[in-house]
Amino acid sequence: MDRCLTDHSRIGTIRVPFWRADIAMSKVKQAQEATTQAVSADLLQDQSALDDFFMGFALNEARRAQDAGEVPIGAVVVIDKQIVGSGHNQPIRLHDPTAHAEILALREAAQRIGNYRLTNATVYVTIEPCAMCAGAMVNARVQRLVYGAADLRAGGVETVFQICTNSSLNHRVDVISGVQADAGRELMQSFFKQRRKPQPEALSGSTE
Numbered sequence: 290m291d292r293c294l295t296d297h298s299r300i301g302t303i304r305v306p307f308w309r310a311d312i313a314m315s316k317v318k319q320a321q322e323a324t325t326q327a328v329s330a331d332l333l334q335d336q337s338a339l340d341d342f343f344m345g346f347a348l349n350e351a352r353r354a355q356d357a358g359e360v361p362i363g364a365v366v367v368i369d370k371q372i373v374g375s376g377h378n379q380p381i382r383l384h385d386p387t388a389h390a391e392i393l394a395l396r397e398a399a400q401r402i403g404n405y406r407l408t409n410a411t412v413y414v415t416i417e418p419c420a421m422c423a424g425a426m427v428n429a430r431v432q433r434l435v436y437g438a439a440d441l442r443a444g445g446v447e448t449v450f451q452i453c454t455n456s457s458l459n460h461r462v463d464v465i466s467g468v469q470a471d472a473g474r475e476l477m478q479s480f481f482k483q484r485r486k487p488q489p490e491a492l493s494g495s496t497e
C-alpha cells in the first residue's frame with residue numbers, strides 16, 4: 290500500500306469536481322470550508338455521499354473517453370477512500386477489445402497495490418458493466434460495485450446477465466446501482482446522437 294499512500298497528494302486529496310449530488314455537495318461544502326480549497330474524501334463519512342463523490346471521478350473519466358471519440362464510460366477503483374485505479378474506454382485507440390474502462394481501472398489498481406485480488410475495493414462505473422467486466426470483478430474479488438445507468442442491451446450485472454451475484458461462482462459482489470445515473474446516461478445519449486448526425490460533407494453532397 291506504500292505506493293498508494295505515496296500518491297495520496299494526487300488522488301486522496303481531491304478538488305471538488307463539477308457534478309451535481311445534493312447530499313454529497315452539502316458534505317463537500319462542509320469539508321471545503323474546513324480545508325479551504327481542497328476536500329479530502331476522509332471527511333465524507335456517509336456511504337451514499339462517498340458513492341456520489343467517487344462517481345464524480347468516474348464521470349470525469351467518461352468525459353475523457355468522449356473527448357477521444359470513444360464510447361463515454363469511465364471507472365475508478367477505490368480502496369480505503371483512495372482512488373487506486375482509474376480508466377476510460379479506449380478499445381479503438383489501443384486496438385484492444387478488452388480495453389473497457391473497468392478493465393483498465395482494475396489493472397491499474399492491481400498494479401498499484403501489488404495484488405491481483407482487490408478484496409476491499411469498490412469499483413465505480415458510470416454505466417452498468419458488460420459481461421466481461423463483471424466477470425473480471427468477480428475474478429478480482431471486488432467487494433462492491435457502484436454503477437450509474439443500466440445497460441439495457443448488454444448489462445452484465447443486473448439487466449441481461451447477473452454475473453456479480455451468480456450463485457454458481459465462488460464470489461459475489463455487492464451491487465449498488467443508479468448512482469448519478471442521469472449524468473452517465475446523458476453522456477452516452479449525446480455521444481450516440483452526435484455519431485448519428487450526418488457529416489457536413491455528406492449534407493453538402495446530398496444537395497448537389
Ligand SMILES: [Zn+2]
Nearest residue numbers: 389418419422
Ligand atoms: Zn466492459
